[in-house]
Amino acid sequence: MPTYGAPNADVDYREGPKSFVATWLLAWLVGLWGIDRFYLGKVGTGLAKLFTLGGLGIWWLVDLILVLTGAQRDQQGYRLQGYQQHKKIAWIVTGAVVALGLVINIITGAVGAATRSISPEPQPFVAASPTPAPAPETAVPAEPSPTQAPPAAVDAAAFKTEANSHLDDMEKDLDDMIVTLDEDGFWRLLSNSGELAFNIGQLEALDIPTNVEPAYSDGLTAMTATLDAFADPISNEDDAALRGLIDQMRGQITAQRGIVDTAV
CATH class of the missing domain: 1.20.120 (Four Helix Bundle (Hemerythrin (Met), subunit A))
Structure with a gap:
């Protein structure tokens, strides 16, 4: 039986009609819905990706990495057109956006923590009440301490x-x-x-x-x-x-x- 889904050897190193830039943008922006795989002609896996929301994000990330590393192929097994010319800018843009998101999250978290630290919580007002006279003490008989039950045995x-x-x-x-x-x-x-x-x-x-x-x-x-x-x-x-x-x-x-x- 041939390797499942493997591209043909005679087309493995040839570029097909599908654009690397388009596939990269689709995998990144709408990959959770499988649009990148529909674009590449992989309808079956595109539907699976759509119904699982990109494999709960895991499949989306895997496909994005495959596109950026040049490992993704179209349905016929051809490489994506323009990968060598545009791979550098794709990596730079993707990395910059990820880094910017991390910086924004860090700044937002720091501002939130600082705001909470300088905003004192209001103290509820409690009216003073007269101190009651102490009640006479009565002797309470000591109760025997219960014996701790052993853990139940597993069947x-x-x-x-x-x-x-x-x-x-x-x-x-x-x-x-x-x-x-x-x-x-x-x-x-x-x-x-x-x-x-x-x-x-x-x-x-x-x-x-x-x-x-x-x-x-x-x-x-x-x-x-x-x-x-x-x-x-x-x-x-x-x-x-x-x-x-x-x-x-x-x-x-x-x-x-x-x-x-x-x-x-």
């Missing part, structure tokens, strides 16, 4: 059942992703990634037996890092890289099952 059997159920769901999501790649699909990759993130959240929410807690938490951290790495190959339509990450997560799920099964 290891229930933990194993729920954790393995979520791990089964993750295996099914990975199988669906492989089927989607085999069919040159795209939409289910996004939904399956969301389902994987949901199941990792469910695994984190479980009551974890003490004897497996450190290793179990480390395993979830590793799976989360692998899932985060899915974003780039999905965005770039890199079949081989995504399949490698799917195999990596399968191995992590198997290791996590081994940890779960030792819970007592």
Whole structure:
């Protein structure tokens, strides 16, 4: 099977009709709605980017970096026209606007902090009241201090059942992703990634037996890092890289099952 979404070798270094300047401005200003990908002829990923608001900003940033570094291609696999002539001014303008935004945020925060520090809060007026005569003291019998209850034990059997159920769901999501790649699909990759993130959240929410807690938490951290790495190959339509990450997560799920099964 050919590499998923890879440009043809004979057009990889040729410039196509799509303008670098136009793509850069569209990716920067309206990239959250996928307009840059529509312009490049990538209608499928453009719709996905539109409905996910630029992958909640992550996809928008990735595409902007791809355009600025010259890695973005049009739907036919051609390089963007005019990249070499205009890349320097694009980097300068983008960097200047980002720097200006940071400076404005810093100044705004400093002014707000200074305003709060010099504006004293009004003190409520409290009318003076006569001091009541002291009441006679009465002896209060001392109460025995309650004994602190030990922490409730975690049900290891229930933990194993729920954790393995979520791990089964993750295996099914990975199988669906492989089927989607085999069919040159795209939409289910996004939904399956969301389902994987949901199941990792469910695994984190479980009551974890003490004897497996450190290793179990480390395993979830590793799976989360692998899932985060899915974003780039999905965005770039890199079949081989995504399949490698799917195999990596399968191995992590198997290791996590081994940890779960030792819970007592």
